[in-house]
Amino acid sequence: MSKPTYYITTPIYYPSNKLHIGHSYTTVAGDAMARYKRLRGYDVMFLTGTDEHGQKIERRAEEEKVTPQQFVDNIVDGIKELWKTMDISYDKFIRTTDQQHKDTVQKIFKKLYDQGDIYKSEYSGLYCTPCESFYTEVQLKDGKCPDCDRDVEEVKEESYFFKLSKYQDKLIQHIESHPEFIQPQSRQNEMLNNFLRPGLEDLCVSRTSFKWGIPVTFDEGHVVYVWLDALSNYISALGFMADDEDYKKYWPADVHLVGKEIVRFHTIIWPAILMALGEPLPKQVFGHGWLVIDGGKMSKSKGNVVDPMVLVDRYGSDAIRYFLLREVAFGQDGNFTNEALINRINSDLANDLGNLVSRTTAMTMKYFDGGVLPAEQQGNEFDDSIKQLIAENVTKMEENIEQLFFNNALENIWTIIRRLNKYIDETMPWVLAKDESNKPKLAGVLYTLLESIRIVSIMIEPFMPRTCDKIWQQIGISRGKFTAWDTIHDFGLLPLDVKASKGENIFPRIDKDKELAQLETPTLTPPAPEVPAEEIVEHITIDDFFKVQLKIGEVIECEKVPKADKLLVSKIKIGNETRTIVSGIAQHYEPADFVGKKVVVVTNLKPVKLRGIMSEGMILCASDDDGNLVAVGPLGEMVSGAIVK
Numbered sequence: 258m259s260k261p262t263y264y265i266t267t268p269i270y271y272p273s274n275k276l277h278i279g280h281s282y283t284t285v286a287g288d289a290m291a292r293y294k295r296l297r298g299y300d301v302m303f304l305t306g307t308d309e310h311g312q313k314i315e316r317r318a319e320e321e322k323v324t325p326q327q328f329v330d331n332i333v334d335g336i337k338e339l340w341k342t343m344d345i346s347y348d349k350f351i352r353t354t355d356q357q358h359k360d361t362v363q364k365i366f367k368k369l370y371d372q373g374d375i376y377k378s379e380y381s382g383l384y385c386t387p388c389e390s391f392y393t394e395v396q397l398k399d400g401k402c403p404d405c406d407r408d409v410e411e412v413k414e415e416s417y418f419f420k421l422s423k424y425q426d427k428l429i430q431h432i433e434s435h436p437e438f439i440q441p442q443s444r445q446n447e448m449l450n451n452f453l454r455p456g457l458e459d460l461c462v463s464r465t466s467f468k469w470g471i472p473v474t475f476d477e478g479h480v481v482y483v484w485l486d487a488l489s490n491y492i493s494a495l496g497f498m499a500d501d502e503d504y505k506k507y508w509p510a511d512v513h514l515v516g517k518e519i520v521r522f523h524t525i526i527w528p529a530i531l532m533a534l535g536e537p538l539p540k541q542v543f544g545h546g547w548l549v550i551d552g553g554k555m556s557k558s559k560g561n562v563v564d565p566m567v568l569v570d571r572y573g574s575d576a577i578r579y580f581l582l583r584e585v586a587f588g589q590d591g592n593f594t595n596e597a598l599i600n601r602i603n604s605d606l607a608n609d610l611g612n613l614v615s616r617t618t619a620m621t622m623k624y625f626d627g628g629v630l631p632a633e634q635q636g637n638e639f640d641d642s643i644k645q646l647i648a649e650n651v652t653k654m655e656e657n658i659e660q661l662f663f664n665n666a667l668e669n670i671w672t673i674i675r676r677l678n679k680y681i682d683e684t685m686p687w688v689l690a691k692d693e694s695n696k697p698k699l700a701g702v703l704y705t706l707l708e709s710i711r712i713v714s715i716m717i718e719p720f721m722p723r724t725c726d727k728i729w730q731q732i733g734i735s736r737g738k739f740t741a742w743d744t745i746h747d748f749g750l751l752p753l754d755v756k757a758s759k760g761e762n763i764f765p766r767i768d769k770d771k772e773l774a775q776l777e778t779p780t781l782t783p784p785a786p787e788v789p790a791e792e793i794v795e796h797i798t799i800d801d802f803f804k805v806q807l808k809i810g811e812v813i814e815c816e817k818v819p820k821a822d823k824l825l826v827s828k829i830k831i832g833n834e835t836r837t838i839v840s841g842i843a844q845h846y847e848p849a850d851f852v853g854k855k856v857v858v859v860t861n862l863k864p865v866k867l868r869g870i871m872s873e874g875m876i877l878c879a880s881d882d883d884g885n886l887v888a889v890g891p892l893g894e895m896v897s898g899a900i901v902k
């Protein structure tokens with residue numbers, strides 16, 4: 258018989274910057290669930306990925322003087338590295354720049370257009386010309402552009418619209434008849450009362466004001482606007498409208514995990530698109546809360562984002578995974594502090610779990626030569642209650658994790674762990690060990706502990722995939738029939754002849770004060786300190802310097818790049834050759850004034866395409882903190898092509 262399937266997704270993240278701990282939060286939750294379902298025998302598809310199109314990425318690439326594709330490739334490499342470090346076991350990583358995704362989105366757009374669900378009209382909004390961006394009234398800051406503080410103007414842009422309003426009643430009906438569809442319940446009420454019942458407007462699904470997007474096949478100049486592109490990832494990744502074997506196997510998704518701010522897109526726009534396509538809806542959208550710092554959202558501009566890599570480097574990925582899912586109820590917001598993190602590591606991991614394992618294995622080795630328990634064992638008055646407590650908490654844990662109540666599931670496991678530590682104090686093995694006639698009793702106590710630890714170690718596997726292995730090693734088993742999920746329901750399976758061994762301390766205690774002082778609360782990655790550049794300069798050798806080829810060039814032609822207010826394109830004569838170079842200097846030089854200037858050019862820089870123009874080098878410029886900029890040139894007469902060194 259084929260295995261039942263389970264399809265779980267995270268949002269696809271914007272690769273406009275490095276990801277922070279908030280993004281790790283959703284992904285770790287998805288990973289814990291995916292691992293749990295695999296352990297329960299499901300054929301799991303766990304999807305994550307990146308949402309790579311749009312104006313913001315286009316701009317970031319321009320700032321960095323690379324193509325948008327180069328820009329996202331670089332960030333995506335870092336994201337994949339992060340997931341590897343955090344032991345994220347995704348089955349597929351979708352990028353919206355994947356050819357298959359682009360093809361699917363184009364097919365979806367065309368199908369919806371052909372059947373009349375997408376139509377052409379006019380989008381009107383408040384436009385900031387220098388920033389090339391539309392804003393809504395609410396997004397403005399004192400009536401001006403929120404980015405550059407300049408005046409905005411009302412502009413109309415030809416756009417395609419999706420008939421979202423047509424699906425309003427059907428959506429309400431679906432939500433009301435499927436109470437499990439939007440979780441937690443409070444978010445369902447919010448969607449119905451704040452958005453659906455007041456009425457939906459049609460949704461703009463194409464733009465002409467930027468280029469970095471999936472082109473609309475039948476109308477040049479239009480690119481698919483972000484949400485239609487992004488949401489389709491959940492089915493394009495499965496080969497929808499292409500080689501759709503996975504689609505047939507895994508769709509509809511069992512759950513889309515999303516942060517609360519994008520529940521609306523996933524429970525209104527996404528189901529409406531699927532309804533229009535005549536496809537089944539996901540079974541559930543779970544909108545979790547945010548990790549906040551001092552009550553506010555983390556943001557790059559506030560300089561309070563927490564870098565998960567820093568934390569994982571210091572404390573290991575299992576500790577961070579545990580903290581993320583244990584500290585806050587999954588549906589609610591929770592404050593992130595370094596102190597809370599260290600407290601959890603010290604109390605739950607080092608004290609409760611770490612001590613339980615190390616005390617048990619150390620005593621087994623000390624009292625039974627070689628760490629193997631004898632066959633002759635005797636129980637005690639606490640054993641039955643331990644077994645009962647384990648059975649109860651195993652059941653509750655399964656119920657909780659099935660509902661994505663990760664913190665409760667972990668609490669169930671820790672109820673067992675804490676009870677076991679108490680059991681050690683109650684049975685006092687060190688007293689039993691003093692009298693040879695108590696050996697069977699002592700062996701019985703240690704067996705109860707080792708067997709309970711085996712059960713606990715299996716239960717923590719979805720959350721802490723490294724720690725379970727370490728524990729198995731110490732209690733003398735390896736992955737196999739004694740670590741299968743179902744065995745947690747059967748107390749007493751641990752064979753008698755296992756050999757305990759004392760390994761490394763699985764969670765060493767942290768010196769809190771020392772650590773906090775080093776971490777500089779509340780953030781682990783404080784904004785870059787304002788030290789003079791020379792203090793943080795890393796020295797390079799003369800050989801490093803000579804890797805950069807610098808030459809004198811003469812500007813022979815120069816003009817503005819159409820539709821880009823910061824860019825000039827110049828033809829530069831360098832000795833016998835002429836190069837085309839795009840530079841972000843339009844706000845500092847009039848093209849006519851730039852012609853005839855001698856400048857210093859980096860000539861061995863890899864060419865990049867900027868706004869469709871291949872740029873073959875870089876003009877050196879100096880700029881100050883006030884935004885003044887001048888191109889750098891020779892102080893005296895010098896021929897073009899001369900080497901600068």
Ligand code: MSP
Pocket residue numbers: 267268269270271272278279280282283308487488490514515516517518519546547548549554555
């Ligand atoms: N690209 C869209 C999603 C498209 S899905 C079809 C997007 N990307 S994002 O990079 O901004 O990521 C948002 C998601 O990251 C949130 O929905 C949430 O899952 C996670 N988080 C980002 N910051 C977070 C916190 N501070 N706390 C918890 N989760 C957070 O929106």
